[in-house]
Amino acid sequence: MNIKTIAQMAGVSVATVSKIMNNYTDVGEDTKQRVLKIMEETGYKPSSSAKTLATKRSNLIGVVFAGELNSDLSHPFFISVLDAFKRQIGVLGYDLLFFSNEKFSQEKEDYWARCRHFQVEGCIIIAGDQVEPSIHMLDRSDIPCIGIDIRLSGDNSAYLMSDNAKISSRVVEHFYMSGYRDIGFLGINRVSEVTTTREVAFKESLEMFGLNMNPDWFVYSDDFEEESGYRAMKAMIARGQLPKALFAVTDLLAFGALRAIREHGLRIPDDIALIGCDDLLACQYTDPALTSVKQDKEKMGKLAAMMLYDMINKQMDPKSVIIEAELVVRQSCGAKSI
Amino acid sequence: MNIKTIAQMAGVSVATVSKIMNNYTDVGEDTKQRVLKIMEETGYKPSSSAKTLATKRSNLIGVVFAGELNSDLSHPFFISVLDAFKRQIGVLGYDLLFFSNEKFSQEKEDYWARCRHFQVEGCIIIAGDQVEPSIHMLDRSDIPCIGIDIRLSGDNSAYLMSDNAKISSRVVEHFYMSGYRDIGFLGINRVSEVTTTREVAFKESLEMFGLNMNPDWFVYSDDFEEESGYRAMKAMIARGQLPKALFAVTDLLAFGALRAIREHGLRIPDDIALIGCDDLLACQYTDPALTSVKQDKEKMGKLAAMMLYDMINKQMDPKSVIIEAELVVRQSCGAKSI
DNA sequence: TGAAGTTACGAAAGCGGTTTCGTTTGCGTT
């Protein structure tokens, strides 16, 4: 069942059928209706590959996760962003192509090659931990790219990122206002734009508030797993010196820390106050409920879709955007209440 | 940069280049190396649409979420399964095409039409709550489909499902062995294979153990959100009559119930024991940690990929599989310990 | 040495659409 069949059934040429599908104006109303009716009855759908081949447009957006550790889909934050992105880009007429993570993929081609292979019209690149070199090739290519939490720099790229510096300063400020002076940090041993920014800003904020940085209160996890956060916190506890408040760069790490603290017989927030970051759903269910910084994932995803659409279809100059984040106060940080 | 360019550069015909890419044997070793070198240097990648057009094979698997409520990606259980699926299917040489949910999509075509449009070679269908009619068209089509938690029946379909009946009986048995006799149920008001099976099996198990079914202890949520579980539990509490133990068909509902119970000033498990289902990550972080039934998502996803692959490539008769689930005992159910 | 069989390669016809450009037809105008 192809365009030729339809054309024959309707007694017209394939050209005419094609024109009808593409809203050309030089086709009579009656033939148009006749052909449409036949297409309807036969349930005809044009082949996307033939169309793509002819038009060089695929109506496909590539989804790339730039991470080494977690296999993409397991990251709750990005899933939420992607979910919103997917809905919006769907409305705009695109479908999503998920590339298998490179290290799992059969062929070792870089992402750029795969984008060309599928002729995706644009890409959304979502940052995990470390960024592979092949991401940069894609970034610098002529394919429009939109980055989430990754600072793309290519001419056809833009990115969306939370105001990570402000996140940290807000956390420190909140601790300070709540009367805390001994504030610790649970970070991660990975080079990542996001976490690095948070850490730097955290230290700067401490300084701004005239607080001292006790090295004993800084501890680093090896990856983003809860278990690693647990181990890192255990390590800090083992040192003997504990802060009165702790900021974990990621909720998952905070969960781990929470477990370690509780296991150690300490109470939250009485003995040690805790704030995480990302505002995962699970923050509401921990004991005590975890104060966290909420990034507007819905907004990020939707905005990313619209930006990418504009970049693809209107050759708009890509303009990156910083998204404000919001502190969601719960019981873990010793504030009076919400 | 297409196959013709490569052919010209190497001084051979396009046929030869194509043969080299497809491992034909009737091409000399020296020419082969020469052409490969040129392809390497130029970074040439063949166009997938042209290839698909010519071969009728797209190397694409369609991903369909059959649900009305949650927008697909927000469902933690399915994400985990899909994650495993994606890794395995990636190894087998396929990429994933995510269809926008119908109700969000611009075009109102059914999934089957879209599958044909992209010539996906197979589909993974993941059940949300209600199943749209167009899913059944896809199921009955000639496209190989593998269902997760959805009982597909087409000739080219198979499905993977946890042993939901056993899940319920195991929960009841566990409660019974722990000394509980007044057992309640938190279900959902949606027609869904999975939850319905759990509910039916739950009731049967009660009977088997000679326990009475107090209607007051049965309550139903409107959807799968935590908030709805909270409201449902509130409703049960409002009735005054409370069971000593409660099985929630879904962890998210259990979380909601947990919140309602705690808010009401009751203790878990002392006043009421609680078991959920799915073993979401967050189960470990609730207070108390939630006992749940763990479905082996990794195994399900991987198996689904391999089954689908076989169905596509070996015309194997689809054979559905039931996966055993495992009770993960934590603090919420009043058992002696883990 | 000649017949038969290998090996290495290319010509060309698809695959299912799109798009340019030309042709036919009908109509109003002078």
Added chain:
DNA sequence: AACGCAAACGAAACCGCTTTCGTAACTTCA
């Protein structure tokens, strides 16, 4: 009656790759 013009449609080239089949050159073997 002759002309110009717009509307409606089709022929055919093209997109980039696959695959069949034919053929030339080279072996092998009786």
